[in-house]
Amino acid sequence: MSRFFNGILRLRRGPWEMTATVLIGLGVFMLMQPFVLWAYTYSFVITLVGTVMFIIVSHFPE
Amino acid sequence: MSASPIDRVAKATPPKLARKIRGLSDRTIAWIFVAPSIFLLLAVNIFPLIWTINLSFTNFKANRPGREIKYIGLRNYERILGDSDIWLTMQATAHFLFWTIALQVLIGFTLAWLINRKFKGNDLWTTIIVLPMMLSPAVVGNFWTFLYQPQIGLFNYVVSFFSGVDPSSFSMLGEVSLAPWAIVIVDTWMWTPFVMLICLAGLRSIPDYIYEAAAIDRASKWRQFWTITLPMVLPFLMLAVLFRGIENFKMFDLVVQLTGGGPGSTTELTSINLKREAFEKWRTGYASAYAIILFVTVFGLASIYVKALNKVKER
Numbered sequence: 001m002s003r004f005f006n007g008i009l010r011l012r013r014g015p016w017e018m019t020a021t022v023l024i025g026l027g028v029f030m031l032m033q034p035f036v037l038w039a040y041t042y043s044f045v046i047t048l049v050g051t052v053m054f055i056i057v058s059h060f061p062e
Numbered sequence: 063m064s065a066s067p068i069d070r071v072a073k074a075t076p077p078k079l080a081r082k083i084r085g086l087s088d089r090t091i092a093w094i095f096v097a098p099s100i101f102l103l104l105a106v107n108i109f110p111l112i113w114t115i116n117l118s119f120t121n122f123k124a125n126r127p128g129r130e131i132k133y134i135g136l137r138n139y140e141r142i143l144g145d146s147d148i149w150l151t152m153q154a155t156a157h158f159l160f161w162t163i164a165l166q167v168l169i170g171f172t173l174a175w176l177i178n179r180k181f182k183g184n185d186l187w188t189t190i191i192v193l194p195m196m197l198s199p200a201v202v203g204n205f206w207t208f209l210y211q212p213q214i215g216l217f218n219y220v221v222s223f224f225s226g227v228d229p230s231s232f233s234m235l236g237e238v239s240l241a242p243w244a245i246v247i248v249d250t251w252m253w254t255p256f257v258m259l260i261c262l263a264g265l266r267s268i269p270d271y272i273y274e275a276a277a278i279d280r281a282s283k284w285r286q287f288w289t290i291t292l293p294m295v296l297p298f299l300m301l302a303v304l305f306r307g308i309e310n311f312k313m314f315d316l317v318v319q320l321t322g323g324g325p326g327s328t329t330e331l332t333s334i335n336l337k338r339e340a341f342e343k344w345r346t347g348y349a350s351a352y353a354i355i356l357f358v359t360v361f362g363l364a365s366i367y368v369k370a371l372n373k374v375k376e377r
Binding site for chain 1: 146155355
């Protein structure tokens, strides 16, 4: 876990990509879940943030 | 000795043109070759995308070209993301996605595992299993509509044969509770071979010596499956899931042919709903915002897919 946070602080690609992937996954889940409307409402923002983050962090060093 | 093709082309080039070309650098010539592709890419992909993003902030209607276009900010996005009908459409898509992928992976992997065993007629069975994938979705949709007919359909007859239920007592495409499963069954029938082929490639990439070493260590078949087969096929399986996930998210033709989104809007997937908003209700600005939401979702999933693909390559 500390390795993950170290990677985040040192702007390493792996953990940042992992975070972006989790955000995209969460956004897609929120978009399609049948439980609460507010999660659907905010899903697009989360997916967009995850996708843009993924594009940016894929240029970070390994 | 005859002249080479390059010499012949050089000789045939008019002197005026030859002088012009001689003056160009390699970089310029490279750009001349690449420019048509870049132009096409910009015209066919990039420009429509930027234009759609632009339209998504307006109240534009394509069937009223003379009407004044007003910029309404994020209102289209707010309306879509607060609309419970579109939320239901997303849920219908999620149901379709989840069950098609689950069934296709389960059946596809099982078939691949069986086909991977050497037996007589192995190639023939592979060809037969792969056939549905090669058919057009329009054809598949049409003949499954006949198979699902309550009076004469083979599907209803088979269900009635095994369950004893009257075949005309249920309609797969006409009942709210059955129609979502009807489209899942057809998509699974059509695309399981694709997952099977990917899994088969994964299974065939496992070297025999790993199993031999495991057998020497007295590992049971069950243990071999969980510690060798499944981990080594997993990246391939993951790829198949992502491929099918992205494809089914955009599913249109098969479902339109089968149910047209009905009964009611039970099987109205996002792509069908989007088409209705854009080309039946003609709410172009609204539909553009809808398309951008779907685009970002698919783009996000595609990014994960590319990452997974790179990991597979590294192995």
